[in-house]
Amino acid sequence: MSEKTFHERLDFLERAGYRVLPLDEAIDRHRAGTIQPDEVAVTIDDGWRGTGEVMLPEFVRRKMPATLYVTTYYVANEQPVLNVLVRYLVERWSREQPQPGTGGAAEEERRITELLGRLRRDKAWPARARELSRIVEELGVNVSVVDLCNAFRLMTSGDVRAASEHGIDVQLHTHTHSLHDQTAAPVRREIATNRQVLADMLSTPEARLRHFCYPSGVYSEAVFPVLRELNVRSATTTEVGINPPGAHPYALKRILDCESMSEIELEAHLSGFMSIAQKARALFRPRA
Numbered sequence: 001m002s003e004k005t006f007h008e009r010l011d012f013l014e015r016a017g018y019r020v021l022p023l024d025e026a027i028d029r030h031r032a033g034t035i036q037p038d039e040v041a042v043t044i045d046d047g048w049r050g051t052g053e054v055m056l057p058e059f060v061r062r063k064m065p066a067t068l069y070v071t072t073y074y075v076a077n078e079q080p081v082l083n084v085l086v087r088y089l090v091e092r093w094s095r096e097q098p099q100p101g102t103g104g105a106a107e108e109e110r111r112i113t114e115l116l117g118r119l120r121r122d123k124a125w126p127a128r129a130r131e132l133s134r135i136v137e138e139l140g141v142n143v144s145v146v147d148l149c150n151a152f153r154l155m156t157s158g159d160v161r162a163a164s165e166h167g168i169d170v171q172l173h174t175h176t177h178s179l180h181d182q183t184a185a186p187v188r189r190e191i192a193t194n195r196q197v198l199a200d201m202l203s204t205p206e207a208r209l210r211h212f213c214y215p216s217g218v219y220s221e222a223v224f225p226v227l228r229e230l231n232v233r234s235a236t237t238t239e240v241g242i243n244p245p246g247a248h249p250y251a252l253k254r255i256l257d258c259e260s261m262s263e264i265e266l267e268a269h270l271s272g273f274m275s276i277a278q279k280a281r282a283l284f285r286p287r288a
């Protein structure tokens with residue numbers, strides 16, 4: 001999303017009279033069944049550099065509450081987020097050089113797993129960067145490794161701390177941006193480590209870090225007991241929609257705003273009209 005569109009979005013929320021609540025308060029009100037149709041919470045994933053430079057100062061300036069879900073490994077190590085970077089590279093590779101006869105999405109997933117395995121063999125950055133250059137060359141994707149690394153870099157620990165000191169609500173998004181196979185042990189480890197690193201980074205009690213966002217929106221109900229055990233109060237997905245009373249707090253939908261969404265479309269989503277329209281479409285879809 002461009003800087004201009006982002007500013008227009010915040011103007012729209014203010015002009016249209018939406019009340020932007022801190023996430024924790026929104027969850028309280030949602031649980032109590034007292035949340036109103038004009039009350040919203042703003043959440044932002046990952047902690048990209050552009051988020052820190054452009055978006056967060058604007059929320060602070062407008063005194064508008066916002067929650068930032070931060071994945072910590074790449075913040076603490078100041079390395080680009082590998083799984084997001086590799087996914088982007090492979091998508092560009094398939095777009096720029098369609099492979100005849102190969103299996104489309106399945107082939108992409110296989111490539112992503114293979115390339116991530118190669119990159120993770122070395123933890124130290126210079127070796128990883130050399131491997132990344134080799135991969136870019138092999139794929140024949142027309143992009144510079146420096147640009148790639150800059151685009152997929154997160155805020156530094158200092159940036160995250162400063163944002164929190166200015167009132168941005170920093171919350172959980174796993175340590176390495178993955179829930180692995182979604183079994184209890186890795187899920188517990190990812191969230192507990194993420195929480196511990198953030199608590200140290202922000203000098204805040206771990207108990208204040210209790211809202212979670214599934215990395216890349218991937219989740220199943222199998223992880224709910226672990227979230228409960230870790231006293232997580234809410235978890236957001238990338239499923240699109242609003243959250244009527246009774247919506248499960250570990251499967252919260254969101255409106256994924258982006259450059260290509262028009263203001264009228266955003267308004268339709270916020271009003272709940274789109275959710276009704278989607279349900280109606282499903283209801284009237286002809287059966288096979």
Ligand SMILES: [Zn+2]
Nearest residue numbers: 045046215216
């Ligand atoms: Zn993410």
